[in-house]
Amino acid sequence: MKLKRIHIREFQSIRDSNPVDVGDITCFVGKNESGKTALLQALYRLNPIEPAEGRYDITDDYPRAQVTDYQRAVEAKEQEHAIVIQATFAIEDEELEPLNTNLGQGVLPEPEVTLEKGYANKTRFRFETDERVAGKSLLKKANIQQELGAEGGKWTNLKELAGILEKRAQRLETEFKAAQETAAKLTDPDEKNKALAEAQLLQETNAAKNLRALLSEINKTGLSEYAYRKYIDPHLPKFLYFSDYYQMHGCENIEVLKQRIAQKTLKPSDHPLLGLVELARLNLDELLNPARTRELKNKLEGASNHLTKQVMKYWSQNKHLRMSFDVRPARPQDPPGMQQGTNIWAEVYDSRHLVSTELGTRSRGFVWFFSFLAWYSRLRSTERSLILLLDEPGLFLHAKAQEDLLRYFEEELKPQHQLIYTTHSPFMVDPRHFERIRIVQDKSIDADGPVPVNEEGTKLLVDVLEATGDSLFPLQGALGYEIYQTLFIGPDSLVVEGVSDLLYIQTMSAILNGSRREGLSEKWTITPVGGADKVPTFVALMGSQKGLTIATLIDLQKHHSQMIENMYTRKLLKKNRVLTFADFTGKEESDVEDMFDLDFYLTLVNSEYEKQLQKPIKPSDLGGVGQRILLALERFLDHNPLRDEARFNHYRPARYLVENMGLFASQLSERTLGRFEKAFKALNSLLS
Numbered sequence: 001m002k003l004k005r006i007h008i009r010e011f012q013s014i015r016d017s018n019p020v021d022v023g024d025i026t027c028f029v030g031k032n033e034s035g036k037t038a039l040l041q042a043l044y045r046l047n048p049i050e051p052a053e054g055r056y057d058i059t060d061d062y063p064r065a066q067v068t069d070y071q072r073a074v075e076a077k078e079q080e081h082a083i084v085i086q087a088t089f090a091i092e093d094e095e096l097e098p099l100n101t102n103l104g105q106g107v108l109p110e111p112e113v114t115l116e117k118g119y120a121n122k123t124r125f126r127f128e129t130d131e132r133v134a135g136k137s138l139l140k141k142a143n144i145q146q147e148l149g150a151e152g153g154k155w156t157n158l159k160e161l162a163g164i165l166e167k168r169a170q171r172l173e174t175e176f177k178a179a180q181e182t183a184a185k186l187t188d189p190d191e192k193n194k195a196l197a198e199a200q201l202l203q204e205t206n207a208a209k210n211l212r213a214l215l216s217e218i219n220k221t222g223l224s225e226y227a228y229r230k231y232i233d234p235h236l237p238k239f240l241y242f243s244d245y246y247q248m249h250g251c252e253n254i255e256v257l258k259q260r261i262a263q264k265t266l267k268p269s270d271h272p273l274l275g276l277v278e279l280a281r282l283n284l285d286e287l288l289n290p291a292r293t294r295e296l297k298n299k300l301e302g303a304s305n306h307l308t309k310q311v312m313k314y315w316s317q318n319k320h321l322r323m324s325f326d327v328r329p330a331r332p333q334d335p336p337g338m339q340q341g342t343n344i345w346a347e348v349y350d351s352r353h354l355v356s357t358e359l360g361t362r363s364r365g366f367v368w369f370f371s372f373l374a375w376y377s378r379l380r381s382t383e384r385s386l387i388l389l390l391d392e393p394g395l396f397l398h399a400k401a402q403e404d405l406l407r408y409f410e411e412e413l414k415p416q417h418q419l420i421y422t423t424h425s426p427f428m429v430d431p432r433h434f435e436r437i438r439i440v441q442d443k444s445i446d447a448d449g450p451v452p453v454n455e456e457g458t459k460l461l462v463d464v465l466e467a468t469g470d471s472l473f474p475l476q477g478a479l480g481y482e483i484y485q486t487l488f489i490g491p492d493s494l495v496v497e498g499v500s501d502l503l504y505i506q507t508m509s510a511i512l513n514g515s516r517r518e519g520l521s522e523k524w525t526i527t528p529v530g531g532a533d534k535v536p537t538f539v540a541l542m543g544s545q546k547g548l549t550i551a552t553l554i555d556l557q558k559h560h561s562q563m564i565e566n567m568y569t570r571k572l573l574k575k576n577r578v579l580t581f582a583d584f585t586g587k588e589e590s591d592v593e594d595m596f597d598l599d600f601y602l603t604l605v606n607s608e609y610e611k612q613l614q615k616p617i618k619p620s621d622l623g624g625v626g627q628r629i630l631l632a633l634e635r636f637l638d639h640n641p642l643r644d645e646a647r648f649n650h651y652r653p654a655r656y657l658v659e660n661m662g663l664f665a666s667q668l669s670e671r672t673l674g675r676f677e678k679a680f681k682a683l684n685s686l687l688s
Contacts, residue, residue, distance in 0.1 A: 001095060001235045003387055003418055004112060005088040008460075010070075011061055012038040013442060015457035019086075020438050024414050028422040028460070029429060030440030035458025036422035037243075039440065040389045043420070044241040046085050046117050049379065049386070052264065053241075056084050056119050063457070074119075083118035091232065099231040104137025106130060107223075113232055125232075129223045131157045138214065142207040158223055162215040169212060176200075237418075240379060243391035247371045248272045248346060250359035253330065255341035258284050272375040276303060276325070276346070287327050288342050300325045310373050320352035323359075323370070365396035369405070388413060390421040394428040402427040434537055438462060463566075492687055494524045495535055495552045500654035501592045502526045505553070507658050508595075508676040511665045517673070520680045523687055532560050536567055551686050553679065555591040556580035557628070577686055584675045584682075593629045593650065595675045598622070600667060601629055604653040607660075612642040 007019040013035040028036050048054045062070055062082070073079045091111040099107060113127040135158055155161040179199030186192040218226045249269050257273070260266050261284075266274075277284065282299055290296035304323045312319060326345045330338055346359040348366075359367060372393070379386060394402035402425060410430075413419050422440070423429065429437065439461040444451050446468065496502055505526060509519030520526075529538045535554055550573060556564065568575040582590040593601055598619045606616045622632035630650060637648050657664060 001092060001237055001385065002090045003087060003237070004090045006043060007086040008039060008042045008084060010063060010082040010118075011042040011056070011084045012063065013458045014038055014042065015063065016454075017458060017460045020460045020462055022418070022420060022438075023436060024418055025409060025433070025436050026418075026420045026438060027429060027436050028420065028438050028440050029424065030422070030442075031424055033445055034440045034442045036424075036440045037391055038458060039460070040241060040391050040420065040422060042085050043087065044239045044389050046087055046115060046123070047236060047238055049238045049240045055121050056117070058119050062119065081118050081120040083116050085118070086114060086116050088112055088114045089236065091235070095232075095235045099227060102231075103223075103227065104130075104133040107133045107137070107227070113228070115236075125224075125228050127224065127228070127232075129227055131223050134158065134223055135161045138211055142205075142211040144205070144208050144211070158215055159219050162212065162219055165208065165212050165215065169208070235385065237385040237387045239387050239389055240376075241389045241391070242372055242375065242393075247364070247367050248276075248359060248374065250346045250361070250367075251335065251338065251343060253338045253341055253343050254284055254287055254327075256337060269371075272371040273344070273346075275375040275377060275379070276307075277344075287344060296327065300327070307370065307373055307377070310377070311370055320350055322349045322351060323347075324349055324356065365394075365398070365401060368393070368396060369401075386416075387418045387420070390419065392423060393421050394423060394425055399425075399427040406430055434534065439466075441468060443468070492523045492525060492549045493527045493551075494520075494683060495538055495550060495554070496526060496528050496592075497532050497535065497554050498528050498530065498651070500651045501553070502528050503651075503654040503658050504592050504595070505676075507654075507661055508673075509680060511661065511668065512673060512677055512680065514665070515673075517677055518681055518684065519677075521684045521687055524683065532557075532563070536563055539567060539573060549686070549688065551577040551579065551683060553579045553581070553683065556582040557589050557591075579679065579682060581679075584679045587628075589628050591628055591630050591650075593653075595679075596629075596672050597669050598629060600664075600669065600672065601653065603667070604656055604664075605633070608652045608656040609642060609646070609648070612644060612646040614640055614643065 002024075003022055005019055005021050006017075008014050008017040013033075017039065028039060030036050042056075045054050045056055058067065058071060061084075070079075070082070074081060089112060091108070091113060096108065096111055107130055109128050109130055113125055116124045116126065135155065139161075155164055176199055179195065183192055183195035183199055186195055221229075247269060252270070252273055257270060260270060277287065282296070286296070301324075304325055308321075308323045311323070312321065324347045326347070328343060328345065330340050330343050332339055334343060347356045348359055349356045359370065372390075376388075394405050397405060406428065409419055409421075421428070440458060441461055442458045444456050494505075496505065505520060511519075513519040527538075529535055532554060535552060539550055539552065552567070552573070554560075554564070564578060564580065567573050567578050580590065581592055581595055582588065584590075585594045587594060596604075602617050602619060602622075606613065617633070617636065621636055622629070634648070642648065
C-alpha cells in the first residue's frame with residue numbers, strides 16, 4: 001500500500017498544511033522553525049512503529065494560541081475533537097485480489113482508503129464500497145440467484161438482501177416441515193420414501209446458510225467496516241520516525257537496558273542498539289550468559305562485518321573504518337550507570353591510524369548514519385511494510401556525504417519503502433528530481449505584523465512560485481550546484497530546454513550571419529536547463545538576481561501550456577519574454593525541430609541514422625505536415641524500430657547539422673531561414 005496524499009491540521013505550528021501528494025521519495029524543504037519536524041511528527045502518530053508513541057496530546061500538540069478556547073468548546077460539546085491527519089493510501093493490485101475474489105470484482109470502485117486521526121486518538125477510515133457488486137457476487141458463489149427469481153433483484157443493500165434470504169430460509173423450513181408431515185401420513189412405503197426424499201430437497205443448502213451467516217457478520221458493522229478490518233487494515237504500512245535523538249551512545253549497561261524494556265521506558269538511543277543485538281541474532285540474556293564465548297564473539301563479529309559493509313558502501317568520507325563490538329563485565333571506573341553488571345561497547349577501528357575509538361566519540365554525521373542502519377537493518381527483516389520519516393538526515397554530514405546519503409536513499413531505501421525526509425541543506429535536494437520537493441513555509445515567523453488567517457502557520461507548497469526567497473534558498477543552492485558546474489550564466493540569459501536546442505540555435509544563427517541576415521545577438525548566453533519542467537524552476541530561482549535579463553525560447557506542447565502561462569501571469573517574466581517555437585511556426589504545438597521543413601529534417605535523420613534505419617524515412621511515412629515532427633517520428637519508429645536495438649535521440653540530428661553545416665547551409669529553404677530570423681529578431685529586441 002502506498003501513501004498518496006496527506007493533509008495536516010491543528011498540530012503545533014500547523015493550522016492547515018494544505019493537501020499535498022507524496023511519492024516514492026518526498027523531500028520537505030524549509031528554513032529552521034518552519035515546521036518540518038511538526039509535519040513528520042503529525043504523520044508518524046497516525047500508525048507508528050512504536051504503538052505507545054501514537055497519541056496526540058491537546059496540551060502539548062494543539063496550537064497554543066487557541067488551545068484554551070478549543071478545550072472549552074470540546075468540554076461543552078460545542079465541537080468534536082479536531083482531526084490532525086488525513087492520509088490517503090493507494091491500495092495495490094495484489095492487496096485488492098483477496099477482496100475482489102471474495103466480495104466481487106469492483107466492490108471498491110476507487111482502490112484507495114483515507115485514514116483520519118485526531119485528538120480523540122481513534123483512527124477512522126473513509127472509502128466507498130458497492131454493496132450491489134458484493135451482493136451479486138455472493139449470490140453467484142452460493143448458486144441461489146435463480147432460486148430467488150424476481151425477488152432476488154428487489155434489494156438495494158446487503159441488509160435488504162439478508163432479509164430476503166432470511167424470509168426464504170423461513171419459508172423453506174415451513175415447506176420442509178409440511179412436506180415431512182404429509183409424507184408421514186402415507187402408508188405405502190414407496191410413496192412415503194419418495195415424499196420424504198422430495199421433502200429433503202426443500203431444505204436450505206449449506207452454501208445458502210453460509211451466505212446468511214456471512215451477511216449477518218458483515219451487517220453487524222457494515223460492508224465498509226468489514227472490508228477494512230479483514231482486507232485493508234492488515235496491509236497498512238507502519239511509520240518509522242528517525243532523528244538525531246535516536247543515535248546510539250556507543251555503550252550501554254545490559255541489565256539496565258533489560259530493566260527499561262520490562263518497564264517500557266526505552267530511551268530513543270535504545271532502539272538502534274536493540275537493532276544491533278537482533279542483527280547479531282542474539283538476545284540480551286545470551287549477551288549476559290552466552291553458552292560459548294566463541295559463539296558470542298562470532299555473532300558479534302558477523303554483525304560488525306554486516307554493518308561495516310553497509311556503512312562503507314555509502315560512506316566516502318573515510319574508507320579505512322571498521323565497526324567492532326564487545327561485551328565485557330563492568331569495571332569500577334566505567335561510566336556512571338555502567339559500573340556493575342555487564343556492558344556492551346561499540347567501537348570504530350581506523351586501519352589507517354591503527355586506533356579504536358568509541359562510536360559515540362565519532363562525528364555526529366557518522367554516528368547518525370550508523371545508528372539508522374542498525375535500527376533499519378533490524379526492522380527491514382521484520383516489518384516489510386514501512387514508510388520512513390527521516391528528520392534532517394544530512395544535518396551533520398559534509399556536502400559530499402550528503403550526496404552519498406541521497407544515493408543510499410535511491411539505491412537501498414526506495415526499492416523497499418516510501419521515504420519522506422526533511423532538510424534545509426541544498427545538498428540534500430536532488431537536482432534530478434525537483435518533482436519530489438514540497439516546500440515548507442511559515443510566513444508568520446517572518447512577518448512584522450499579523451498575517452491573514454488562511455496564511456498562518458506551517459504550509460506545504462508544491463509550486464515554487466508561491467514560496468518566499470528564504471524557503472527557496474536550498475533549491476537555489478541545489479540548482480546552482482547542478483547547473484553552475486557546466487554552464488555560465490551571463491547577464492542576458494536565454495533559457496532553452498536542452499542541448500539540441502542550443503546547437504540548432506547557434507548553427508542557424510551562424511548561417512544567417514553568413515548570409516548577412518540577422519542572427520542571435522552574441523550578448524545572449526544560451527542556457528539549457530535539461531527539460532521543460534525545469535524551465536520555471538530555473539527562472540523562478542535566477543530571475544530575481546539584480547542585473548540579470550532572462551528570456552525563454554522553448555517547445556510548446558498542450559501539457560506545457562499552463563506552465564508557460566504561469567511564468568507571465570505570476571509576473572515571473574513579462575509575457576514578451578516567454579517565447580515558444582510555435583510563435584514562429586504557426587502551429588498549435590511545436591518543438592525546435594518544427595522550425596525546419598519536414599523533408600530537410602528527415603534528411604538530417606536519414607543521414608545520421610543511415611546504418612540503423614531499415615530504409616530512409618519519407619515525409620509521407622509520417623503523415624505529412626500539421627503535427628509535431630518528433631511526435632510523428634516517434635510513432636513511426638515504434639512500428640519500424642532501428643536496427644541493433646538502437647534508440648532515437650533527437651540530439652544526434654542536431655549534432656550532425658553542426659558537423660556538416662557547410663554542406664546543409666545551401667539546402668535550407670527560405671521558410672526555415674525566415675522562421676529562425678524572425679525568432680532571433682524578437683529575442684534581440686529584448687536586449688537593453
